Amino acid sequence: MSKSLRLVLGDQLSLTLPTLQDAPPGATVALCEVDEEGRYVPHHPQKIAMMLAAMRHFAAELRQRGYRVHYSTLDDPDNRHSLIAEAERLAKRQGCDEIHVTRPGEWRLLKAMEARQAQDRTPRWRIVEDTRFFCSHRDFDAWMEGRKRPRMEDFYRMLRRRTGLLMDGNAPVGGQWNFDRDNRAPIDDAPSPPSPPRHRQDAVTREVLALVEKRFADHVGRLEGFNWPVTRRQALADLRHFVARALPAFGTYQDAISDTAPYLFHSRLSAALNIGLLSPGEVCEAAQDAWQGGEAPLNAVEGFIRQILGWREYVRGIYWHRMPAYKRENQLGATRGLPRCYWDGDTDLRCLQRAIEMTHDNAYAHHIQRLMVTGNFALLCDVRPAALCDWYLAVYADACEWVELPNTLGMVLHADGGYLGSKPYCASGKYIDRMSDHCAQCRYDPRQSVGENACPFNALYWRFLERHADQLADNPRMRVIYGTLDKMSAHKRQALRQQADTFLDSLTWTPPYGQGQHASDYGE
The missing domain is CATH 1.25.40.80 (Serine Threonine Protein Phosphatase 5, Tetratricopeptide repeat)
Incomplete structure (x- = not known):
């Protein structure tokens, strides 16, 4: 008769988890803290702390409910620090010939588990569907x-x-x-x-x-x-x-x-x-x-x-x-790494500075800050999707790849060519001035497009539209703004291009894949 280890992942801390719902009384459950999961991108310390503290509290709740819980901590000397290897170590130690796990939320983990499942070995992996969503x-x-x-x-x-x-x-x-x-x-x-x-x-x-x-x-x-x-x-x-x-x-x-x-x-x-x-x-x-x-x-x-x-x-x-092809989408051909200010907050753009500072302080920024400030800026600066995806996955407490990647690549950067969103969410400084109270405290003027005090968003916005006119001008939701661009004099367009290029040249850039290499996982 087979004996199973019920593996609970760090984003599955629910008593309604399928692998717990069908577990027999006194079932053996494992939760694993592994260094690999904390470092594949440089996750925000608050994100890591939230996950680990929630896992430890959930393990305690399971014990109170009669489960036999085996918990691997980061400082356990026997910890393999790979989720797959550590789960198999615990299964063998407990005499379990099967590992039952609810389907993970990340392609990387699912493929690793399926690879083990395909092998004729003990313990055998059993993956069941996650029923905790509205739509399967x-x-x-x-x-x-x-x-x-x-x-x-x-x-x-x-x-x-x-x-x-x-x-x-x-x-x-x-x-x-x-x-x-x-x-x-x-x-x-x-x-x-x-x-x-x-x-x-x-x-x-x-x-x-x-x-x-x-x-x-x-x-x-x-x-x-x-x-x-x-x-x-x-x-x-x-x-x-x-x-x-x-x-x-x-x-x-x-x-x-x-x-x-x-x-x-x-x-x-x-x-x-x-x-x-x-x-x-x-x-x-x-x-x-x-x-x-x-x-x-x-x-x-x-x-x-x-x-x-x-x-x-x-x-x-x-x-x-x-997936996995979606992760490699880059239909606007963006090639730059991430501006250094995303990591250190050193920028004179008040809206960008405050969004980054709040992110560093709280592991949080609300959806408009992500879409129309940090995301919009990256879009206008031609930041490679992998670089911004790595950053969002690292710095936000709620960032799981299944929700972060489509939002960032598709919604923020329009890198899928409009598959997720019907238009790129690009905007000039006028939008930020209308929706926020940042601009009054900024050294840049959102009413100016060229000159020393001009808001960089303005020239970057027109540069972006001009650069991608072949792909975007026929979009029904963008025809009005392209009509404005078409009426703009050649002299003004040249001045805007020069203003944008000068600003871009002033930025310090991190390598194309950000500070982590997670974004290249599915690129081979």
Whole structure:
């Protein structure tokens, strides 16, 4: 009779995990801290600390529920520091001839496990589907049948109908599927945002923080101020706080950017969702309940649910549907490495500086900072997709590759030629001035395009449009702006090109693949 080891990965910290749901009483469970997973890109210390502390707390919960838990710590002298090797070591030590694992969220790990599964050896690997999402891989592939240019909005409406979220029979509540036009207010009139709740750090969390400070001190990012949820109880506290205090204003101001408030009215729940402390279903239902109870307006609730039911599920589907070739996409031919300021924050551009500083301080920046500041700047500077993908994967606590890669490569950099997003999200300094309060404190003037005080975003924007006119000018969503470019005098266009090139020459660049080599994993 076979005996199985149930392997739980660091982003699978949920009692509803399939490999736990079908486990017999007293089953043997393993969780492994391995150095390899902390260093394949230089992860932010807060990200590593959140993962390790959450894993250790989850292991303790499993023991309380009667599981036999074997936990490998980073400082265990017998630790192989490779997830595959360490799991097999534990299985052999416990006399297990099988390793059962829920399908990992990253192509790299799945391929490594499948390679072991294909070998005639003991322990044998058994991989089961992850059922903790709204849409399975099989269902997504079926939905993709015959679609050359899929769109998230169609997928989102399909899942709204399937789940019944914000539905009145077959029609969307409020008579609209999407309230995005109501969710673009600038920062000027926003009320004071609430501060997130502070989480108590018990002995387990304090021990992890000390360990991370010692082992990962060379990684970019501050460990001080760590305040991520590391237990389900803490994650639920964050969910309740968001629904009660931030959700009512989230929709209206979700595109706003603040010079001083890193979170504004955003939920900060994505990290807890991505490691399993919260389920997407319960988060969406909590938001829907707030609308039904009159505690939050429909535009806020629909906008929030669209992020989870729509984008989160959609990019996961795209990731698995298009990998591994998707990771090599670079259809705009970008060749530069990452500007050094992404690692050290040394830039005179106030919006970029503050987004990077907030990222270093909190392992967090909200989606508009990522899309329209750090992402937009990288797009306009011709940063190679692999370099920016490595950086996003490294510095954000919620960055798992399945969600980070499509968002960065497809949405931010348009490197897939419009497969994920219908247009590149490029913008000049005028957009940042309209949506934020950065520009008043910046040495650059968003109203100027050339000259010593001109905002670099402006000349870079026109350079980008001119450089990629052959690929983008016929895009229906960009015809108006290309009409403006066509009317621009040759003298002005030359001045803008020179302004942009001079600025680009002033930057210091890191190597093309960023500081980590993870981006080349599937490039051979």
